[in-house]
Amino acid sequence: MIRASLVDFLNTGCLGPVRPGASMEEIVALLGEPTKTIGEPAPHATRQPYWLYGNLEISFAQPEGAAPFVEFLQLDRPERLHGVARRVAPRLMLDLHGFHARSRPSAFIRAVDEIDKVSVCLVDIAHYPAVTVYVGEEIEINFDLGAEDPVETLPALAGYARRLDGEASWADFYSYDPRCRPSRRAREETWPGRYAPFMLTGRDYLAALEG
Known part of the structure; x- marks a missing residue:
């Protein structure tokens, strides 16, 4: 075993x-x-x-x-x-x-040894409220919020982040080989700039929860 x-x-x-x-x-x-x-x-x-x-x-x-x-x-x-x-x-x-x-996204972020490797996206690929935690380029943890309306502009960060962190449910966890194209890179290459307003560092995400 x-x-x-x-x-x-x-x-x-x-x-x-x-x-x-x-x-x-x-x-x-x-x-x-x-x-x-x-x-x-x-x-x-x-x-x-x-x-x-x-x-x-x-x-x-x-x-x-x-x-x-x-x-x-x-x-x-x-x-x-x-x-x-x-x-x-x-x-x-x-x-x-x-x-x-039911572990929160913030719990996963705090368990990463190098916080500066962490980034967070606050919508899913269809722009529904969600949380994806990235550790470097190869690790991705997805959290779903369930039935919601899509968002095109980032709401007030502190309140939005606190709601997502408290309500989103852990959905899955991916680890990619560096030779492959992870979903984050695929998203950025397919829709350049579309998700940038919803991206923040792991440090900024944790700070928003305390704001």
């Missing part, structure tokens, strides 16, 4: 030895065969391979002429994460360090 730490995952993007960039063979050696697979390796693939292990989901990139490697790790269905530790794959136990599905 592999023992990993959610706080380490937040800071390193790795679940112990399970890491972005690993080969399919390495993942099978560590975790065994997946519970479910979608897609298949090239040259027969109609879509890239995606493996499911309980709460852990793994997407593989398929560079031309090279073996597939882990594009991203995803922790999904956080409502199942509770208690001191939780088995997120048959061979992988995750120490939660007090985190659970």
